[in-house]
Amino acid sequence: LLSHEGLAREIAAATGRAMKRPSHPPAALMRAATLQEIPPIQVTVEDAEGAPRYMTAIVRGVTIGPSPEWLSSRIEAAGGRSVSNVVDVTNYMLHGFGQPMHAFDLTKLAGGKVIVRRGAKGEKLVTLDGVERVLDESMTVIADANSAQAIAGVIGGKGSEVTETTTDILIEAASFDPQRVRSTRKKLGISTEASYLFERGVDANALPDLLYYAAELVQRVAGGSLGGTPADQHGAIAKPITIRTRIARINTLLGEKISEEEMVAHLSSIGFEVDREFDALVVRPPSFRQDVTGEAEVIEEIARLHGY
Numbered sequence: 001l002l003s004h005e006g007l008a009r010e011i012a013a014a015t016g017r018a019m020k021r022p023s024h025p026p027a028a029l030m031r032a033a034t035l036q037e038i039p040p041i042q043v044t045v046e047d048a049e050g051a052p053r054y055m056t057a058i059v060r061g062v063t064i065g066p067s068p069e070w071l072s073s074r075i076e077a078a079g080g081r082s083v084s085n086v087v088d089v090t091n092y093m094l095h096g097f098g099q100p101m102h103a104f105d106l107t108k109l110a111g112g113k114v115i116v117r118r119g120a121k122g123e124k125l126v127t128l129d130g131v132e133r134v135l136d137e138s139m140t141v142i143a144d145a146n147s148a149q150a151i152a153g154v155i156g157g158k159g160s161e162v163t164e165t166t167t168d169i170l171i172e173a174a175s176f177d178p179q180r181v182r183s184t185r186k187k188l189g190i191s192t193e194a195s196y197l198f199e200r201g202v203d204a205n206a207l208p209d210l211l212y213y214a215a216e217l218v219q220r221v222a223g224g225s226l227g228g229t230p231a232d233q234h235g236a237i238a239k240p241i242t243i244r245t246r247i248a249r250i251n252t253l254l255g256e257k258i259s260e261e262e263m264v265a266h267l268s269s270i271g272f273e274v275d276r277e278f279d280a281l282v283v284r285p286p287s288f289r290q291d292v293t294g295e296a297e298v299i300e301e302i303a304r305l306h307g308y
Contacts, residue, residue: 002197003098004078006288012270013305021213022096041109041170043231046117050140050152053204053234054116054174057215058106058227062086064164068221086162086169086220090216099173099202099210100194102142102150103218106168108160111145114170115154116233123148126158127190139184140176153181153198155190168227171218173211175204203288204237240273240284245298247279253299258306266305267298 001007005021012019033305045054060302064084066072072082078095080089090101119135125148126132134152135141140152150156153176162169181198185191205210208230215226251257264274271286285292292298 002096002200004096006098009270011021013266016269030187041106041112041114041231043114043233044116045233046115048235050177050180051233052115052120052175052177053207053232053237055172055207055211055230055232057116057171057173057211057230058168059215059222059224060106060168060227062167062169062218062222062224064162064166064222070077071221084162084164086166089217090171090219092217093173093210093214094193094197097206097210097213098197099206100153100197101211101214102156102172102194103162104149104156104160104170104172105162105166106170107166109144109149109170110147113145115143115145116174118237119148119151125149125151126156127151128158128161129155129190130158131190133188133190136187138180138187140180142172149186151188152176154185154188154195155192156287168224169218171189171211171214173207173214175202177231193265203290204234205287210230238287240287241293243283243285243292243295243298244277245281245283247281249295250299250302254303254306256306258302260307262306263302266302269305270301273299 003008008019041058043056045051064086065084067082067088071088075082075088075091080091080095086103090103093099093101118137119134119139119141123135124132125135135148141148142150143151148157149160176198178199178201181195185195211230218224247260250263260276267274267283273284275282283298292301
């Protein structure tokens with residue numbers, strides 16, 4: 001429920017209507033543009049525990065300026081402040097889909113490298129809010145060949161921020177370890193909308209589609225073209241778990257007779273896969289529902305969707 005898409009999914013389930021994403025970027029707007037080009041950036045993930053999945057896309061030839069009214073008005077309606085077209089796109093992805101993203105000025109990343117690593121003891125970084133922060137080995141940072149440029153899952157750095165002179169950008173979309181983000185945020189005494197979402201876990205499986213969506217949206221509002229195939233560094237992506245939920249247990253616990261057909265319809269309406277097996281439902285929660293891990297949580301979903 002921490003994004004417009006999440007709320008829309010719930011409303012669709014409650015009303016029986018279909019849910020669809022906004023069509024601001026026409027389908028495959030410039031998805032094939034210059035994909036044969038080899039991007040001049042090397043992405044390395046040294047801290048795979050801190051960043052289970054890390055993706056980047058390059059958009060070249062952008063023009064930084066004010067956002068069109070439709071975009072700035074949406075950012076402001078969500079309680080934000082319109083900054084520029086590219087920055088507003090990253091905030092649109094945060095509010096719209098619950099996926100924090102960050103845009104770097106590509107020319108400010110030294111050595112043509114992005115390295116996701118642990119911080120060094122005593123390493124310093126001036127963050128976007130103008131504060132110099134002291135890092136340590138417990139934190140995950142996004143660095144170039146020389147130094148840290150962002151604190152993973154918390155806040156970006158001043159040195160590589162997008163400004164009105166930026167022409168080439170690198171868009172980051174990642175899943176960061178929730179516990180690491182929480183620990184880092186507490187140590188630094190800072191809380192951001194990004195850290196709030198990362199601490200609760202983002203859906204690593206959703207990253208490819210959302211990164212393309214963001215890259216296409218940037219091209220829509222700031223021009224430019226996709227510079228090469230997006231980089232995707234990850235280990236094993238968690239597969240959906242299977243939860244066997246006893247039908248008799250559901251009705252006993254809830255104290256009301258709910259038909260199997262209703263149970264399946266309720267769960268299916270919010271993206272769960274459901275099969276029947278003798279006296280039970282075999283339920284596979286979608287990857288964006290990391291909170292559903294056992295029979296009790298499945299029964300809670302049926303209860304709230306059926307109505308208290």
